[in-house]
Amino acid sequence: MAGKFGTVFLSLLVNSLLARILSPEEVGIYFLLFSIVTFGSYLGMLGLRQTIVKMIAENLDDPNRVKLIIKRMMKIAIAGAGSIALFCTLFFQSISAYVFQINLVVPVVVLVSFWILIDIFQQVISEGFRGFHNIKLASIFGGFLSSFILVINLFLIYFLGETRLIVVVSLMVVSLLTSVTIAGWLLRKQLKKLRGNNSGLALPSVESLSYQGILKVSVPLMVFTVTAFLLNQSDLWIVGAFGTEEEVAIYGAAFRLVMIVGMPIVIADMITPPLIAQMNAQNKLKELEGTLRNVSTIASIPAIAVIIIFMAGGTLILGIIFGEFYQSGAVLLSILCIGQLFNVIGGASGSTLMMTGNQKSIMLITVISSILMIGGSIVAVQTYGPEGVAVVKSSGLLLQNVLMILVTKKKLDIWTHIQWITKLSFPKAKESYEVK
Numbered sequence: 433m434a435g436k437f438g439t440v441f442l443s444l445l446v447n448s449l450l451a452r453i454l455s456p457e458e459v460g461i462y463f464l465l466f467s468i469v470t471f472g473s474y475l476g477m478l479g480l481r482q483t484i485v486k487m488i489a490e491n492l493d494d495p496n497r498v499k500l501i502i503k504r505m506m507k508i509a510i511a512g513a514g515s516i517a518l519f520c521t522l523f524f525q526s527i528s529a530y531v532f533q534i535n536l537v538v539p540v541v542v543l544v545s546f547w548i549l550i551d552i553f554q555q556v557i558s559e560g561f562r563g564f565h566n567i568k569l570a571s572i573f574g575g576f577l578s579s580f581i582l583v584i585n586l587f588l589i590y591f592l593g594e595t596r597l598i599v600v601v602s603l604m605v606v607s608l609l610t611s612v613t614i615a616g617w618l619l620r621k622q623l624k625k626l627r628g629n630n631s632g633l634a635l636p637s638v639e640s641l642s643y644q645g646i647l648k649v650s651v652p653l654m655v656f657t658v659t660a661f662l663l664n665q666s667d668l669w670i671v672g673a674f675g676t677e678e679e680v681a682i683y684g685a686a687f688r689l690v691m692i693v694g695m696p697i698v699i700a701d702m703i704t705p706p707l708i709a710q711m712n713a714q715n716k717l718k719e720l721e722g723t724l725r726n727v728s729t730i731a732s733i734p735a736i737a738v739i740i741i742f743m744a745g746g747t748l749i750l751g752i753i754f755g756e757f758y759q760s761g762a763v764l765l766s767i768l769c770i771g772q773l774f775n776v777i778g779g780a781s782g783s784t785l786m787m788t789g790n791q792k793s794i795m796l797i798t799v800i801s802s803i804l805m806i807g808g809s810i811v812a813v814q815t816y817g818p819e820g821v822a823v824v825k826s827s828g829l830l831l832q833n834v835l836m837i838l839v840t841k842k843k844l845d846i847w848t849h850i851q852w853i854t855k856l857s858f859p860k861a862k863e864s865y866e867v868k
Contacts, residue, residue: 435571436699440692442579444753447688449586450600451754458597460677461534463684465544465601467665468524472548473555474661476516479654480505481559482705482786483646488563489706490713491641495626500641502560502623508646513552520545532672543601550608554578557615564622565706573615581607652791659798660782663832666806667825674813683818685754686746686761686768693738693772696731701783703727708780708787720784721846728779729850735776739769764822771826778833781840781848793839801832 805828
């Protein structure tokens with residue numbers, strides 16, 4: 433929790449500093465670039481971010497299997513990251529000019545390509561730590577360290593005065609590269625210390641460890657991740673394609689701020705995937721249901737509190753964090769908060785489907801929700817502007833979460849959504865939810 437909330441705070445601090453050292457037009461471009469880099473990373477990872485957690489957690493009893501999994505996944509990551517970086521270098525300048533009417537210089541395009549490549553390895557390595565149940569290192573190298581380094585550099589620039597977008601992107605690449613270098617070194621050390629244990633897990637077949645077996649799991653997860661990204665972030669792209677750069681900056685400020693609402697759920701999703709994989713392998717579904725509903729309910733308490741604060745004082749909060757120019761985004765912030773509320777209520781249904789072999793189901797749900805949301809947003813933005821896009825996005829999140837909850841119940845006969853606080857159940861003094 434400390435690592436994730438620290439990362440959120442640092443990211444918010446980065447955005448606040450950028451709003452003061454860049455013009456609103458360049459802030460809008462930065463928000464778009466950040467979103468596009470995230471999309472490129474999801475494509476280049478080929479679903480390895482979730483797959484590495486699942487497969488390491490399922491094979492922890494055999495160190496040789498774990499080492500083989502990581503070795504093969506890193507080779508797949510190199511192929512995916514290299515392909516996306518090359519595509520970005522060759523075509524991103526033309527795409528940004530045609531779709532978003534943004535003219536980027538060649539050095540910025542090259543830096544964005546490196547940004548995507550390095551971010552892919554940061555995500556895969558940090559999730560590798562999570563597969564080992566090493567939540568501490570996963571949190572540090574999942575964005576905290578790189579954000580911390582970036583904040584220090586931006587503070588130095590802030591006291592020197594205004595700067596240019598290319599300097600900010602350069603600092604982002606340097607921060608990520610530093611974090612990934614340290615993370616890679618620590619992952620190698622962890623692999624050398626790896627010892628087998630006897631937890632009673634039924635090891636998957638050897639064929640599942642082949643390149644084909646890995647991709648069979650990861651590709652549906654990649655489709656899910658990419659479509660989930662489109663569901664959650666394509667609204668910013670649509671505003672960028674149809675609106676002004678100032679509107680993108682305002683929408684992006686509200687968009688970045690509302691991400692705080694989902695942080696408790698994100699933290700829960702950091703902890704639960706390896707538990708889901710192991711408890712499913714041990715056929716402890718009812719115990720899993722109790723754990724997931726407890727976690728979802730506890731995580732919903734701070735999330736709902738933040739929603740109330742943002743909806744009540746959005747104008748003041750946007751002004752304090754980003755500046756007076758961004759205060760007009762208060763209505764957008766309130767609408768987007770409602771959409772995040774649906775994510776909070778849904779709990780860990782998405783992670784549960786992914787970690788129990790139901791990748792195709794979650795992929796289909798997200799594809800349907802994304803298509804409807806994107807189509808609706810394109811229509812809404814031309815009539816109602818950014819506010820119309822925000823309403824359609826919140827509706828798409830409602831649809832996605834309802835479908836995930838119902839499909840999880842049908843496939844596994846368990847509920848994952850939040851429950852009344854009075855129904856929370858905790859282990860007794862000598863019991864634990866830890867899987868042994």
